[in-house]
Amino acid sequence: MVEASTRHALRVITEAKSRGATYADVRQDAHDAYFQGILRRQEKSVFQNGTCGGSNSYYFDRHGDAPAMRPHLGFEISLRSHFSSLDHYEFRSAPRDVVDAKPRPVAVAPEMSASA
Secondary structure: HHHHHHHHHHHHHHHHOOOOOEEEEEEHHHHHHHHOOOOOOOOOOOOOOOOOOOOOOOOOOOOOOOOOOOOHHHHHHHHHHHOHHHHHHHEEEOOOOHHHOOOOOOOHHHHOOOOO
């Protein structure tokens, strides 16, 4: 799954570069549709069948959903990483002065410095 996620991220970054964009984000409508699909597919899973109702698990969010548990088969994850629509993303460019800005130095606490 890590490989598929990396592959997809590289597709989005490559597309952003080809468009001259410095920013890419999933459109809200695409996210909402995908998340609703996950919830539908989880309906018959162990996470939704009632046996986990009293469980104190990090899988569940504050709404009682388990969004991190994607109910996809391995080959489906791989296919999505290769072929999912990049139209689900918003691509923008930051102003040039923001892109070219040099990072500010990070302050180091005295107890963290080498000379302390």
